Amino acid sequence: xxxxxxxxxxxxxxxxxxxxxxxxxxxxxxxxxxxxxxxxxxxxxxxxxxxxxxxxxxxxxxxxxxxxxxxxxxxxxxxxxxxxxxxxxxxxxxxxxxxxxxxxxxxxxxxxxxxxxxxxxxxxxxxxxxxxxxxxxxxxxxxxxxxxxxxxxxxxxxxxxxxxxxxxxxxxxxxxxxxxxxxxxxxxxxxxxxxxxxxxxxxxxxxxxxxxxxxxxxxxxxxxxxxxxxxxxxxxxxxxxxxxxxxxxxxxxxxxxxxxxxxxxxxxxxxxxxxxxxxxxxxxxxxxxxxxxxxxxxxxxxxxxxxxxxxxxxxxxxxxxxxxxxxxxxxxxxxxxxxxxxxxxxxxxxxxxxxxxxxxxxxxxxxxxxxxxxxxxxxxxxxxxxxxxxxxxxxxxxxxxxxxxxxxxxxxxxxxxxxx
Amino acid sequence: xxxxxxxxxxxxxxxxxxxxxxxxxxxxxxxxxxxxxxxxxxxxxxxxxxxxxxxxxxxxxxxxxxxxxxxxxxxxxxxxxxxxxxxxxxxxxxxxxxxxxxxxxxxxxxxxxxxxxxxxxxxxxxxxxxxxxxxxxxxxxxxxxxxxxxxxxxxxxxxxxxxxxxxxxxxxxxxxxxxxxxxxxxxxxxxxxxxxxxxxxxxxxxxxxxxxxxxxxxxxxxxxxxxxxxxxxxxxxxxxxxxxxxxxxxx
Numbered sequence: 001x002x003x004x005x006x007x008x009x010x011x012x013x014x015x016x017x018x019x020x021x022x023x024x025x026x027x028x029x030x031x032x033x034x035x036x037x038x039x040x041x042x043x044x045x046x047x048x049x050x051x052x053x054x055x056x057x058x059x060x061x062x063x064x065x066x067x068x069x070x071x072x073x074x075x076x077x078x079x080x081x082x083x084x085x086x087x088x089x090x091x092x093x094x095x096x097x098x099x100x101x102x103x104x105x106x107x108x109x110x111x112x113x114x115x116x117x118x119x120x121x122x123x124x125x126x127x128x129x130x131x132x133x134x135x136x137x138x139x140x141x142x143x144x145x146x147x148x149x150x151x152x153x154x155x156x157x158x159x160x161x162x163x164x165x166x167x168x169x170x171x172x173x174x175x176x177x178x179x180x181x182x183x184x185x186x187x188x189x190x191x192x193x194x195x196x197x198x199x200x201x202x203x204x205x206x207x208x209x210x211x212x213x214x215x216x217x218x219x220x221x222x223x224x225x226x227x228x229x230x231x232x233x234x235x236x237x238x239x240x241x242x243x244x245x246x247x248x249x250x251x252x253x254x255x256x257x258x259x260x261x262x263x264x265x266x267x268x269x270x271x272x273x274x275x276x277x278x279x280x281x282x283x284x285x286x287x288x289x290x291x292x293x294x295x296x297x298x299x300x301x302x303x304x305x306x307x308x309x310x311x312x313x314x315x316x317x318x319x320x321x322x323x324x325x326x327x328x329x330x331x332x333x334x335x336x337x338x339x340x341x342x343x344x345x346x347x348x349x350x351x352x353x354x355x356x357x358x359x360x361x362x363x364x365x366x367x368x369x370x371x372x373x374x375x376x377x378x379x380x381x382x383x384x385x386x387x388x389x390x391x392x393x394x395x396x397x398x399x400x401x402x403x404x405x406x407x408x409x410x411x412x413x414x415x416x417x418x419x420x
Numbered sequence: 421x422x423x424x425x426x427x428x429x430x431x432x433x434x435x436x437x438x439x440x441x442x443x444x445x446x447x448x449x450x451x452x453x454x455x456x457x458x459x460x461x462x463x464x465x466x467x468x469x470x471x472x473x474x475x476x477x478x479x480x481x482x483x484x485x486x487x488x489x490x491x492x493x494x495x496x497x498x499x500x501x502x503x504x505x506x507x508x509x510x511x512x513x514x515x516x517x518x519x520x521x522x523x524x525x526x527x528x529x530x531x532x533x534x535x536x537x538x539x540x541x542x543x544x545x546x547x548x549x550x551x552x553x554x555x556x557x558x559x560x561x562x563x564x565x566x567x568x569x570x571x572x573x574x575x576x577x578x579x580x581x582x583x584x585x586x587x588x589x590x591x592x593x594x595x596x597x598x599x600x601x602x603x604x605x606x607x608x609x610x611x612x613x614x615x616x617x618x619x620x621x622x623x624x625x626x627x628x629x630x631x632x633x634x635x636x637x638x639x640x641x642x643x644x645x646x647x648x649x650x651x652x653x654x655x656x657x658x659x660x661x662x663x664x665x666x667x668x669x670x671x
Contacts, residue, residue, distance in 0.1 A: 373496035386512030
């Protein structure tokens with residue numbers, strides 16, 4: 001069949017790219033502050049030997065089960081039908097494999113699949129070896145009645161796994177959807193996830209996408225998300241990074257129309273020797289568009305953070321509003337953050353700003369709180385909580401907001417005197 | 421209730437307080453007046469336990485205990501409250517949640533259970549009425565984008581909620597228009613009992629028309645150079661501080 005051939009050709013090409021480029025090293029500007037070496041010291045298996053089955057109770061705490069949602073659940077990269085709840089009813093929320101293999105989807109595959117993923121090594125590796133992932137398509141003028149959760153669990157129980165999830169999200173003209181994407185290791189074993197997600201928003205489409213990343217010590221994640229937006233569309237992506245040995249987020253937006261809004265917000269709270277790297281890019285190619293970036297990080301112990309935010313404004317993209325802010329708190333002397341804004345502006349009538357702060361907790365605020373009877377430890381925790389919590393204000397799913405707030409409070413070790 | 425004996429304090433090596441003596445009894449209102457840079461705010465901060473200031477000499481006795489070595493939170497637990505001249509904004513924490521945390525931490529330090537949600541709500545409703553605060557205000561982030569008046573009103577609201585034994589009001593009148601000043605002063609007066617005391621720190625006599633002091637002290641160059649009744653404040657308003665400076669030099 002043609003389908004198979006096309007697909008084989010794409011995979012072969014991808015393997016060639018990867019063979020040529022290999023894994024990225026710190027010699028590359030884009031990977032200057034993140035070394036994959038500690039992760040790649042292990043031999044990872046690309047193909048799990050046997051399927052692991054999990055019961056609902058094993059993953060219960062990671063599902064936002066109190067909200068009505070569709071769920072697409074993967075365990076060690078393999079689809080788990082009994083934990084999932086997919087749909088083809090008003091919109092599609094189902095499996096990438098069925099999307100790629102069914103003839104009826106052929107026109108969509110040709111139009112969207114692997115069209116905006118750069119020909120870089122990790123992306124090529126994913127294209128070459130990915131077997132499964134989520135496929136979401138919301139047709140014209142449909143507002144998805146409930147959110148879709150894409151839940152990736154890894155057990156890593158008897159071998160070191162490398163997983164290659166591949167997702168595609170298409171929001172057609174005037175359509176709307178909310179997506180919650182989670183990567184969660186269930187054990188303390190090593191796992192490396194190399195995830196690629198392509199997102200397309202057509203005219204007037206809206207997507208809110210929430211990424212919740214590992215809170216375990218030895219899981220590593222390279223999460224690459226590529227977004228292409230058409231006229232008057234609105235895409236907000238939140239990234240909550242709470243741990244993992246190494247996390248690298250590539251989040252790249254390509255604006256292909258006027259009056260587009262692109263937002264990216266992130267909260268990173270890590271400790272020990274954990275490492276989180278946010279690499280963002282917004283390419284403004286048309287006039288009258290906006291982009292907003294707001295990343296907050298709290299780094300304890302010897303943890304390291306990287307923020308590399310690139311904003312590109314083409315010459316014709318007049319009246320662009322591009323805002324970028326990256327605020328960090330270093331709790332310990334040994335913690336590090338490398339924050340690097342890169343604004344490349346070729347238009348002359350734009351409003352672009354960036355701000356980056358790296359600091360400790362505000363002593364004046366601490367004294368204020370302590371003078372009201374809040375002991376130092378609690379005051380510090382409350383300040384950190386407040387610092388991170390600020391990003392959560394615009395989360396639109398109340399239950400999700402409550403969960404993440406609680407996760408942040410737990411992470412910081414604050415027992416707050418009020419209900420979250 | 422409060423006794424300050426020969427208090428000397430420095431900040432970054434510079435001596436600001438140069439031997440303060442002050443004694444406040446339950447039920448009293450004391451006012452401290454003085455020109456800019458005389459050490460008024462430093463005195464307030466030192467009583468509240470601000471660690472930016474170093475106490476070189478002297479003692480602060482509160483309720484018969486020496487609190488000179490206590491942390492700011494421990495002093496708050498004992499019942500000392502400082503209303504800030506410049507309240508700090510804390511984005512991400514609402515007024516309600518901040519006050520709840522504060523009240524429950526103070527209760528915890530006294531071995532009490534947390535205040536029940538219904539009691540908390542009831543008290544907040546009562547006290548917010550006293551200061552003309554509406555409900556929307558309570559869910560805003562603490563002091564974030566508050567006007568000067570809102571900040572001061574919020575300070576007195578917190579004071580009303582915490583019911584301190586000793587309230588120190590540091591320049592509470594600055595930045596207030598006359599109506600806001602009346603509301604705040606009225607709130608302070610309604611909170612007065614026989615068992616608590618108030619220390620008002622101010623530049624201007626204006627506030628003392630509404631919060632009438634039992635004793636007025638004049639602070640000049642880190643020392644209390646004169647004490648008297650409320651008429652002293654009026655005299656200062658008319659004549660300024662120069663006559664005191666000469667008097668001090670002559671003495």
